[in-house]
Amino acid sequence: MESKLEPQIIETPAQPDLTGKWPLKGLLAKSVPSRLNAAGFKEANDMRDSLSLVISAHNEEGNIGELYRRLKAALAGLGLKKVEYLFVDDGSTDRTLEKCLALQEADAEVKIVRLWRNFGHETAMAAGLDHASGEAVVFLDADLQHPPELVRDMVKMWQEGQDLVLTRRLETLGAAGWRRLGSRLFYRLLNSLSETPLNPNEPDFRLIGAKYIKFLKSFNERDYLFRGFLAWGVPLNQAAVLGFTAPPRRAGTSKYGFFKSLNLALNSILQFSVKPLFLSIWLAALTALFAFGLGIQVVAERYILNTPTPGFATTVLVTLIMGAINLIVLAIIGAYIAKIHLETKKRPPYLADFLTPGDKPAAGDREEEGAGPAGRP
Numbered sequence: 001m002e003s004k005l006e007p008q009i010i011e012t013p014a015q016p017d018l019t020g021k022w023p024l025k026g027l028l029a030k031s032v033p034s035r036l037n038a039a040g041f042k043e044a045n046d047m048r049d050s051l052s053l054v055i056s057a058h059n060e061e062g063n064i065g066e067l068y069r070r071l072k073a074a075l076a077g078l079g080l081k082k083v084e085y086l087f088v089d090d091g092s093t094d095r096t097l098e099k100c101l102a103l104q105e106a107d108a109e110v111k112i113v114r115l116w117r118n119f120g121h122e123t124a125m126a127a128g129l130d131h132a133s134g135e136a137v138v139f140l141d142a143d144l145q146h147p148p149e150l151v152r153d154m155v156k157m158w159q160e161g162q163d164l165v166l167t168r169r170l171e172t173l174g175a176a177g178w179r180r181l182g183s184r185l186f187y188r189l190l191n192s193l194s195e196t197p198l199n200p201n202e203p204d205f206r207l208i209g210a211k212y213i214k215f216l217k218s219f220n221e222r223d224y225l226f227r228g229f230l231a232w233g234v235p236l237n238q239a240a241v242l243g244f245t246a247p248p249r250r251a252g253t254s255k256y257g258f259f260k261s262l263n264l265a266l267n268s269i270l271q272f273s274v275k276p277l278f279l280s281i282w283l284a285a286l287t288a289l290f291a292f293g294l295g296i297q298v299v300a301e302r303y304i305l306n307t308p309t310p311g312f313a314t315t316v317l318v319t320l321i322m323g324a325i326n327l328i329v330l331a332i333i334g335a336y337i338a339k340i341h342l343e344t345k346k347r348p349p350y351l352a353d354f355l356t357p358g359d360k361p362a363a364g365d366r367e368e369e370g371a372g373p374a375g376r377p
Contacts, residue, residue: 049080
């Protein structure tokens with residue numbers, strides 16, 4: 001019987017015909033250009049044999065070696081002339097960096113970007129993208145919940161002409177109920193308020209070709225959300241989708257708790273939508289309508305019914321309601337102003353060391369190579 005962890009192809013290009021089009025299935029019915037000429041061979045300037053794997057790692061010492069071993073096995077025999085295993089150490093406090101350095105000593109294809117502190121998952125991905133040199137980039141996490149074996153299928157699709165390969169998580173084995181509930185609430189909140197909806201089951205585990213690398217590097221924002229960037233600018237019918245079942249964690253613990261996920265949701269809403277500002281306008285309008293109705297009631301009781309009610313409780317209640325609404329509206333406006341403030345300061349999004357074979361990181365001796373988004377405007 002087929003294993004539950006076996007990758008499943010959900011949406012994938014069929015074999016190309018000689019008209020230069022890729023017939024796609026299901027949601028991806030629109031064709032994308034083929035990279036094969038009429039004879040069925042790749043064009044000379046599009047060999048597709050250089051790949052970078054951007055691996056985000058934060059306190060993943062127990063997974064680094066196994067991940068590297070499985071990636072090497074998955075990519076064997078694909079005809080790649082250059083493979084770059086780019087580990088991004090996002091300010092780990094365990095032996096993650098030490099494990100990566102040990103791999104680098106044994107394999108010159110291993111490169112390391114060491115962030116000076118924990119800048120966050122999305123920033124770690126951006127740092128890896130800035131230092132990647134391959135024609136295509138595969139993003140994955142070091143926790144082994146993105147199956148390394150699926151990378152082989154992604155690379156095969158890319159070599160056959162697909163420039164964007166997404167993945168879809170069909171199930172997460174061993175996930176706690178509260179975490180699944182939190183994930184659903186996160187995406188429901190995000191998609192209800194954002195103008196760029198995201199699929200809740202499509203993680204950052206994906207392959208992007210050269211034109212999408214250039215597209216992502218064109219963003220000059222301090223806060224990154226790569227899934228949002230692609231969803232904002234790239235039609236779905238340009239992507240193939242591979243399904244997978246995420247295994248339980250092999251070692252370590254999840255880095256995304258409830259409050260961190262909530263903060264990510266709020267940041268994502270502020271990045272991709274102004275709906276909260278318009279909601280505050282409607283809230284103010286409803287409050288004004290409520291105040292107008294209350295005023296009519298007071299006038300009617302006093303001058304028509306001649307039964308005025310004591311006003312202490314009413315006054316306190318109205319004051320509290322108005323004060324709460326004012327604070328909510330000010331908080332929404334303040335959040336957008338804070339975003340503007342952070343963007344206009346133009347600080348570098350991260351500070352990092354780029355370690356190639358032979359480099360020895362020394363505490364307190366950090367150069368500012370890679371201290372900003374190379375290749376970005």
